[in-house]
Amino acid sequence: MVLIALQIPAFSQNFLGNWYGILKVPGAKLHLNWHIIRDSIRYLATLDVPDQKAKGLLMDSTLIQGKHIRMVFKTYGIVYEGDLNPDSNKVFGTFSQGQKFPLTLENKPILEIKELRPQDPKTFPYKQEEISFTNPVGKNKLSGTLTLPSSGKFSKILILITGSGPQNRNEELMDHRPFLVWSDFLTRNGMAVLRYDDRGIGKSTGTFAGSTTQDFVDDAEAAVQYILSRPDLKNHPLGLLGHSEGALVATILASKNKDIKFLILLAGPGIPITDLMIQQNEDQSRIRGASPSQIETSKSLNKSIYSLMNQFPNLKAEDLSLKIQPILVETFKKNNPGNILDSKIQEFAKIGAGQYTEPWFRYFIQIQPGEYLEKVKCPVLALNGSLDSQVRADSNLNGIKMNLEKGGNHHFEIVPLVGLNHLLQKAQTGAVSEYEQIAETVNIGALDKVESWLKGLIF
Secondary structure: OOOOEOOOOOHHHHHOEEEEEEEEEOOEEEEEEEEEEEOOOEEEEEEEEHHHOEEEEEOOEEEEEOOEEEEEEHHHOEEEEEEEEOOOOEEEEEEEEOEEEEEEEEOOOOOOOOOOOOOOOOOOOEEEEEEEEEOOOOOOEEEEEEEEEOOOOOOEEEEEEOOOOOOOOOOOEOOEOHHHHHHHHHHHOOEEEEEEOOOOOOOOOOOOOOOOHHHHHHHHHHHHHHHHHOOOOOOOOEEEEEEOHHHHHHHHHHOOOOOEEEEEEEOOOOOOHHHHHHHHHHHHHHHOOOOHHHHHHHHHHHHHHHHHHHHOOOOOHHHHHHHHHHHHHHHHHHHOOOOOOHHHHHHHHHHHHHHHOOHHHHHHHOOOHHHHHOOOOOOEEEEEEOOOOOOOHHHHHHHHHHHHHHOOOOOEEEEEEOOEOOOOOEOOOOOOOHHHHOOOOOOHHHHHHHHHHHHHOOO
16 A cells, blocks of 8 residues: 655645546446545545445555546556546546546536437438458457448448547447447438447457557458448448547558548547647646646656657567656656655656556557558548547648648548537537537537538549
8 A cells, every 4th residue: 555645735625525426438337436535644545336346445546736636546557637626626537447538526426317319319210230240360350230221222331430449339438429320310311331349349359458559440441341342332432431549540541442432530630649649638738727837847748758659669668667757757756846755756657657658559659640641542521620629620630631632632621610529519618528518419510511521422
């Protein structure tokens, strides 16, 4: 057990007591209840997980500084990190356990109200076919749903590719099912659509943890080959629709597979991933109310670490961690003078470095989307919301445009959608915490734009 000695700033007092949150992961949700106390020099936190009949799990470390909290439970690889909003008395943060998920904590039990998702289809006036196919590279089987107009006639076929994190065929997150909405809308408008569960999720086999973007490209390639293997499908124009990291996967695949006849990028990257991640951290920190100095400190830290990661792409994870830890130690000491025992700073640095050295992140941070966009020769539609705090609209749409033109592709359309967030919902701020609160799953403006663009494609 690790105990952290702390001075007690005024804001830190607000963390004392009970905190409740609902962690939503693909296909399930867990109630997490934290109990935070302190004695004269230290904070202690215990975790209850009622859904798994676990109670009183003692956190190995609980660090509270001002409005920020970080709790670590090493046995299960759990890290929760968040910021207190004094106005709402809620903590907005991220729960990490292999993958990262947004998690908001409240200081009173959460009354669950069934969220209204008005765009979820209630009827299905088209054919639905349960299918599966095998990725010959990874040897995993992917399961999904193929929807076709009831008439059997369709003009084009789309394969939908999910964004970051383990998701089912509906790209389900925070009680929203964006790909269910997209497939329903497109099929009603005369398209055939294939959507599938990520590897290791839903009915798909394989392991998601430890997989990289290239593994997801291989899975998407297997979906393409499945379509091409069917006589009733292979002679129709085939395209990819990817969201967020799924747009990157789609771009990589379309850059080398001439069977892809069109490409739709929803909130996709167009700049180096290192730059994208720095912008993402800056935008989300600003929304959370971080000060300019805090944002600059975080930006400088990430630039240093990302540079190191790209300098040593093939270094063993443990050796890379040893190179990252001194950077974290220096930052902790500079920004927390006297607040943390020196003997414990190394502990925090080791935990922090571990998040940078995960296989997916190491691969992802090295990717240069421009290298693939230059090689895409098919028609491209790129959409992004002006309030996207995860993939900034202006820089990434400009990057997509510049790199397509650099490769000689002039058959594209770039569309910024005013007031929409990363999920293409109508939003107020673009904060991740808003996603769940918004009833709309996908704004009709985004749906209509994709549908009209597709109908305008002539092959």
